[in-house]
Amino acid sequence: MTRVQLADTDWEFIEPYLPIGEYGPYPERLRQQFEGVIWRFKAGGQWREMPQEFGAWSTVHNRFRQWRDADVFEVLLEGLIAEAAKPEREERRRIRRRRKLRLKAALLGRSRGGRTSKVHLAADRKCRPLAFVLTAGQAADSPQFIPVLGKIRVRGPVGRPRTRPDAVAGDKAYSSRGSRAHLRKRHIKAVLPEKKDQAANRTKKGSRGGRPVSHDADLYKERNTVERLINKLKAWRGITTRYNKTPDSYLAGPPARLDDLDQRPHPDHPLITTRYAP
Numbered sequence: 113m114t115r116v117q118l119a120d121t122d123w124e125f126i127e128p129y130l131p132i133g134e135y136g137p138y139p140e141r142l143r144q145q146f147e148g149v150i151w152r153f154k155a156g157g158q159w160r161e162m163p164q165e166f167g168a169w170s171t172v173h174n175r176f177r178q179w180r181d182a183d184v185f186e187v188l189l190e191g192l193i194a195e196a197a198k199p200e201r202e203e204r205r206r207i208r209r210r211r212k213l214r215l216k217a218a219l220l221g222r223s224r225g226g227r228t229s230k231v232h233l234a235a236d237r238k239c240r241p242l243a244f245v246l247t248a249g250q251a252a253d254s255p256q257f258i259p260v261l262g263k264i265r266v267r268g269p270v271g272r273p274r275t276r277p278d279a280v281a282g283d284k285a286y287s288s289r290g291s292r293a294h295l296r297k298r299h300i301k302a303v304l305p306e307k308k309d310q311a312a313n314r315t316k317k318g319s320r321g322g323r324p325v326s327h328d329a330d331l332y333k334e335r336n337t338v339e340r341l342i343n344k345l346k347a348w349r350g351i352t353t354r355y356n357k358t359p360d361s362y363l364a365g366p367p368a369r370l371d372d373l374d375q376r377p378h379p380d381h382p383l384i385t386t387r388y389a390p
Contacts, residue, residue: 117150129191145166152172218358219359229359239338243264302327
């Protein structure tokens, strides 16, 4: 008894590639004849020496010639290559999806310098920090305006923590209707210069554009305290360059640096800015 040449799973893949004409071959004999072709190349014997389990050798030989002329074996090879590439493609997609999820969880984004994060912070007029928010490096500044203000918590000797400052100063990146509306709702003075394009659009609308936006120029000059606070933070290499994988571990660095400087926060006129941490 000749050993079976194909496993059932292999035959399920090969069978669709074998043509069946109007007058034959019979589908139940296709596997028998194909295994006869496999035996011929595997054993290297002559067609006349083929065992009877595969049927008449002349029938198998004729079937082999028909498949050869119809390029069945070439199409079968292409199918095998495509089938073998499927798990590899799926594995690559799975790895990419997993990498994106890890980067999203770690708040790491893309920039010209590679993988980066961005720290959004609020500080008072004496270079004392009030809040930190970490985002991916490509995140815009303006959408983080409200989250940074929402994290301000300054505890006093008694009573609840103070969360509403007297005024907020920031550069033109934070000049938006949403930011101004949020400050107006909370009764906070806005010290945000207006962008040129926003002023032009408001002027173009005429009376429907609303009143001109003004800000306290003297208070805006003190926004340099934010940059000075950033310079103090960057004195520590582990804060300037992000070495921690998790956001919580990285955000533990700035408070530790400020504790070393004895910078206690005070809710007087916080200033908003951003910086990059590669």
